[in-house]
Amino acid sequence: MALSDAGRGPPIRATRRVFVARIALLAAGLPGAFAQAQPLVPRTGPAVYAGPLFDSHLHYNDEAAERYPLADVLGRMQRSGVRAIVANSRPNDGTKALAAAREATRRAGVTVVPFVRLYRNRADYSGWHADPSIVEMVLRELAAGTEAGPYRGLGEFHLYDSANADGPTARRLMQLAEERGLVVLAHVDDAAIDRLFAHAPKARLIWAHTGIGGAAVERVRSLLTRHPTLLGELSYRPGLTEGEGRLSPAWRALMLEMPERFLVGSDTWVNSRWDDYEALMQQARRWLGDLPPPIARRIAWDNGAALFGLPPP
Numbered sequence: 001m002a003l004s005d006a007g008r009g010p011p012i013r014a015t016r017r018v019f020v021a022r023i024a025l026l027a028a029g030l031p032g033a034f035a036q037a038q039p040l041v042p043r044t045g046p047a048v049y050a051g052p053l054f055d056s057h058l059h060y061n062d063e064a065a066e067r068y069p070l071a072d073v074l075g076r077m078q079r080s081g082v083r084a085i086v087a088n089s090r091p092n093d094g095t096k097a098l099a100a101a102r103e104a105t106r107r108a109g110v111t112v113v114p115f116v117r118l119y120r121n122r123a124d125y126s127g128w129h130a131d132p133s134i135v136e137m138v139l140r141e142l143a144a145g146t147e148a149g150p151y152r153g154l155g156e157f158h159l160y161d162s163a164n165a166d167g168p169t170a171r172r173l174m175q176l177a178e179e180r181g182l183v184v185l186a187h188v189d190d191a192a193i194d195r196l197f198a199h200a201p202k203a204r205l206i207w208a209h210t211g212i213g214g215a216a217v218e219r220v221r222s223l224l225t226r227h228p229t230l231l232g233e234l235s236y237r238p239g240l241t242e243g244e245g246r247l248s249p250a251w252r253a254l255m256l257e258m259p260e261r262f263l264v265g266s267d268t269w270v271n272s273r274w275d276d277y278e279a280l281m282q283q284a285r286r287w288l289g290d291l292p293p294p295i296a297r298r299i300a301w302d303n304g305a306a307l308f309g310l311p312p313p
């Protein structure tokens with residue numbers, strides 16, 4: 001069924017081409033003032049999603065906090081129409097700073113959903129899954145909470161070898177998430193998704209990048225079908241778009257089939273992603289524009305808002 005949808009192609013795009021006509025150089029040979037090109041119709045483009053965005057994968061790491069003060073990053077979010085963020089930073093100070101900036105975030109119209117990052121430093125990226133001190137740190141952070149309220153999730157964490165999904169700390173944290181209703185943000189491959197759910201079948205898990213290694217769309221579909229609490233975050237997802245940043249037919253078909261299972265994210269893991277923040281959000285708006293507007297809104301905002309019980313923006 002999904003494949004026949006894909007075969008039909010995106011109907012919205014075809015009807016909204018850019019038709020910006022310009023006066024030719026009518027005045028060739030005449031004084032220069034007449035040679036100015038003028039648009040004859042207002043500029044309109046292909047459909048672009050214009051509603052609120054929930055950025056479900058945002059880091060405000062220590063090197064970013066040095067270069068981009070809070071007012072700066074909030075300005076980038078505000079200009080991008082981002083109305084809520086999952087904040088997870090290395091170390092957790094960046095998330096706490098965002099959570100503590102109650103007045104500034106309110107003025108920017110941005111709701112902060114804090115997650116506990118598992119990493120105190122770069123070394124923790126590869127060893128956390130078997131390190132009991134990470135569990136201690138997570139429990140301490142959860143007990144302390146933030147000025148924006150309790151932490152709502154754990155992560156982002158990475159597993160460079162899917163077998164490490166069975167590490168003692170990985171297992172314990174999945175169980176903790178399930179027990180406490182925390183959402184997990186995991187940058188892992190498709191095999192690790194099954195392993196993580198084996199520890200905690202009812203945990204809610206956001207799959208960062210929905211498989212950055214490019215798991216086949218069919219494989220993504222089968223994992224989403226098997227694990228009803230799995231959601232896919234779509235930054236860096238290979239094959240998501242094609243041509244001039246438009247949604248690929250196979251992904252469009254999957255989103256039409258499972259619109260409640262996807263989220264948008266920026267993944268500001270290095271400072272250059274902050275430089276590009278507004279362009280990244282604009283790219284998301286472009287592919288979201290290839291979906292029927294209610295489905296675009298669902299993926300852009302509603303799914304994230306529902307996951308954390310946020311009111312409409």
Ligand SMILES: [Zn+2]
Pocket residue numbers: 057059156208267268269
């Ligand atoms: Zn990330």
